Each structure stands twice: as C-alpha cells, then as structure tokens.
Amino acid sequence: MFNFFNKKTNQLEKNSFSENPEWLGLLQENQERFFVFLEKLEAKAVELTEAALPELYELKKEDERQHGLMLSGILGQLGNIREKAEAVYDEKIEDVYQIFKEKIDVFNPFYNQLTQFRTTCSNQLHRGLEAKLSELRAQLEQTNFTDYEVLYQQILDEHEAIKNQFKCQQCGDTIPLTKIYFVTSHIACPSCQNKNTFTPSSLAQGLEQIGRSLAEQRTQPLLDKYYEEENRERDLYMQGHQLKLKRDFSEKDDALEQQIEELEKQHQESKALIPQYYQEYQRAMFDEWKRLVPDLAEHNERFYQSLQNRNY
Numbered sequence: 001m002f003n004f005f006n007k008k009t010n011q012l013e014k015n016s017f018s019e020n021p022e023w024l025g026l027l028q029e030n031q032e033r034f035f036v037f038l039e040k041l042e043a044k045a046v047e048l049t050e051a052a053l054p055e056l057y058e059l060k061k062e063d064e065r066q067h068g069l070m071l072s073g074i075l076g077q078l079g080n081i082r083e084k085a086e087a088v089y090d091e092k093i094e095d096v097y098q099i100f101k102e103k104i105d106v107f108n109p110f111y112n113q114l115t116q117f118r119t120t121c122s123n124q125l126h127r128g129l130e131a132k133l134s135e136l137r138a139q140l141e142q143t144n145f146t147d148y149e150v151l152y153q154q155i156l157d158e159h160e161a162i163k164n165q166f167k168c169q170q171c172g173d174t175i176p177l178t179k180i181y182f183v184t185s186h187i188a189c190p191s192c193q194n195k196n197t198f199t200p201s202s203l204a205q206g207l208e209q210i211g212r213s214l215a216e217q218r219t220q221p222l223l224d225k226y227y228e229e230e231n232r233e234r235d236l237y238m239q240g241h242q243l244k245l246k247r248d249f250s251e252k253d254d255a256l257e258q259q260i261e262e263l264e265k266q267h268q269e270s271k272a273l274i275p276q277y278y279q280e281y282q283r284a285m286f287d288e289w290k291r292l293v294p295d296l297a298e299h300n301e302r303f304y305q306s307l308q309n310r311n312y
Contacts, residue, residue: 023100024110024113027096027100027113027114027117028117030092030093030096030117031093031117031120031121033092034088034089034092034093034121034124035124037085037088038085038124038125038128038129041081041084041085041129042128042129042132042133044081045078045081045132045133045136046132046136048074048077048078049074049078049136049139049140052070052074052140053139053140053143055070056070056071056074056140056143057143060143060144067143067144068144071140071141071143071144074140075137075140075141078133078136078137078140081133082129082130082133085125085129085130086125089121089122089125093117093118093121093122094118097114097117097118100114101114112245115245116245119242119245123238146213148210148213148214148217149214149217151203151206151210151214152210152211152214152292154203155180155203155204155207155210156180158201158203158204159177159180159204162177163176163177163178164176164177166187166196166198168189168191168192168194168196169194169196170189170192170194170196171189171191171192171194173189173190173191173192175187175188175189175190175196175198176190177198179294179295180200180204180207181198181200181204182200182204182205182206182207182208182293182295183200183205184197184198184199184200185197185198186198207293208293208296211289211292211293211296212289212293214288214292215285215286215288215289215292216285218288219281219284219285219288222277222280222281222284222285223281225277225281226274226277226278226280226281229270229273229274229277230274232270233267233270233271233274236263236266236267236270237267239263240260240263240264240267243256243259243260243263244260247260279308282304282307282308283304286300286301286303286304
C-alpha cells in the first residue's frame, strides 16, 4: 500500500489551504498512487481468472462438486480483491477528503479540486476496478452454464420412446402415457381399471426445475434489458451529479442548466422504466415456464401473482 497522510500533511498551516495550497500536490500524488494500486489489483484479478478458466471448464465436465468448490474459491478471491480496494479507498481517499474538508469551506477557490479528487478516485474504483471484477465474475460463472434446452429435449425424446411401452401389470394391455409424468403416479388401465404405479426417470423428475431454468434462459434478453436500464439510470444520475457540482462552482450558465434539466428528465424516464422492464421479464418467464410444464401452470400463475403483490 502507500503512505499519504503523514506529518507533512499535519504540519500544513491554516493559511496554506487558501493562499498557498501545497495540499493540492499531495492530493494529486495520492490519486496517482491510488490509481497504480488499483491497476495492480486488476492485473492480479485478470491473471487469477485467466489461469482458472481452462481448469473450471474441464471440472464442469468431470466433477461437478470439485467445479463448485473451485469456482466458489476463485470468486471469493475476487471478492477479497474488491474488499481490499474499498478499504484502501476509505482510508486513503475518503478519510483524507473528510480531513481536508474540515480545513477549508465551500467558498475556498480550490474547494472544487478537493471534491473532484474524491469523485475521480471513486469513479476509478467503481467504474474501473469493480466493473472489471464484475466482467471477470461473469466469465467464471459462465463455466457453470448448463444448456437446459438439451436436457428438456432429452426429456421429450425419452417420453416419445416410452409413451406406448407401459403395460398393465394385471391384464398386460398398453397404458398410453398421454403426458410427461415427473412424479410417481398411479395410472388406471383403460381395459381393466387396475391402478399401475409409474415411476419417472431421474431426468424426468427434474422437469419442474429444468422447465424453470429453461424459461429463464429463453427470456434472458429481457432480463439483460432490465440490467442495462439499471446501469443507464446510474450513469445518468452520476452525469447529472457532476454537472450540478460544476454549476455550484461557476457563474450562472444557461447552457449548463439546460444540460442538467435534460439529464434529469432522462434520469426520471429511465428510473420509471426499470420496474416496467423487470415486470415484462417476469411475465414472459412465467408464461414460458407454464408452457414447458403445463401440469404446474395454475400453481405457477398463483406464484407469479403473489410476486406482483409485493412491493417492487
């Protein structure tokens, strides 16, 4: 790590914060060191991920349990990198900002540089390192991907193969399997009415969860649209916030005011779209799930309605 808030900082005289701002150079030095620190953490995270990906893909094929353990461990290490970055930010950026803020007021001609120091470092952490860590996590989690289209097709193929092969234990006549059974069922023989126990395969028994997972995969673009709007809303807010800071330390500027108003309008529109997009995704996902597992359609619709009654 790096040392910043040392005796030299504490020895700065009160007037140096307005007449001879030596502290500006200290802020710049600290910012540069923080950037270098984040770059090193990012390089470590990239190296860790690139080394783990090939082995994770192999383990997914050979040993699900070991794959899960390794994936959890790598994600944990990325989490530790993020926590380390946040701890250094709190100590070396936020704490320093708060200390200097006590020594100068908003009318100080250099106050804007102090707030910009904090904003720039925060952006480098959240839009830089954390965005990269999120990208790396997505790459790692992709190794855990299961193609539910394949599993669902296997269930359909299995049903097609056995639907006319189930025989009555009493009279020997064929009992047609008119639907996919995913729980043990007692089916009456159409000839003698004897109840016969049918036990589905382990694959068919997973139909409910496979159906939901497949429905989620098929409607993933709608969920992606929701997440993209969330990110857009945050970006619009940050853009507006930075322009408002600029306005607070400049003379009245009509063009700047128009920019702020336009960004606020876009921000509010985006904010309103977020719950709409999520509801659009949920409705489509549940409809697809009901289609894939029609026996549970009524139950799943009640589940969907209960979700809508909760606060977003």
